[in-house]
Amino acid sequence: MSLDLDNIVAIDVHTHAEEPCNHARDDGYNEFQQGMAAYFKNPAGHQGMLPSVEETAAYYRERRIAAVIFPVDAERETGFHRYSNEEVAEICAANDDILIPFASIDPWKGRMAAREARRLIRDHGVRGFKFHPTYQGFWPNDRMAYPFYEVLEEEGVVALFHTGQTGVGSGMRGGMGMRLKYSNPMTIDDIAVDFPDLRIIMAHPSFPWQEEALAVAQHKANVYIDLSGWSPKYFPEILVKYANSLLKKKMLFGSDWPAITPDRWLADFENAPFRDEVRPLILKDNARRLLNL
Structure with a gap:
């Protein structure tokens, strides 16, 4: 079975594989998830009941929403073992009526990251890669990541970058070592110039750099914005105006599942001041075009 877009009501471009699928939880991981749960007011993280990838597929299938899903490789910065990109992709393949596989490789792995990315794309059908500059501790426009980006541009897949404030480490001692500066969206402008055929998504309303994100997306033809990580009722006025x-x-x-559920996001979207003709573009049509579905 494959994705039936006529039966799909929306495409969520931002969901997380948060529960390790190939190893036990590392020391400190429970505390990390509890901090995230407090930030997003998500009881699942407090209770240690984060959904598996299979449970995510069932949840989204019931709602007829397709979901881009990915782990995040931040071994260097956090000491947490990364999840298996291959296993996430295999589960997506078994649920390809609803899940769209993305992957994550720490860009500090350099040419090793580039080789792994090409293999994941060609052998496992991965459609894009998630980067979290704060969580992974790098400037997106650092040249060390360019061999990685070259592969993504050549293979025609998507690069999705976290931007702005993050729930990772929020309220924890020293912010868990996370540095917010790395997620300023203006750094994405350099990548859009140097890789003009690379399709780029800037994730989240980019507080406190919202206008910078809007400027980059408006100026660069290959840059998009996903609206995950915030309830639409909290979106800045200027973001809604540009949307x-x-x-x-x-x-x-994008929802940012499981931190924010699509049920919550879509309910608040209904009451947000978006134009009627814009709503289907945000919910499905723009992602369908961007992902070449």
């Missing part, structure tokens, strides 16, 4: 006008074909629905 309703200049960037209406560049905005994408």
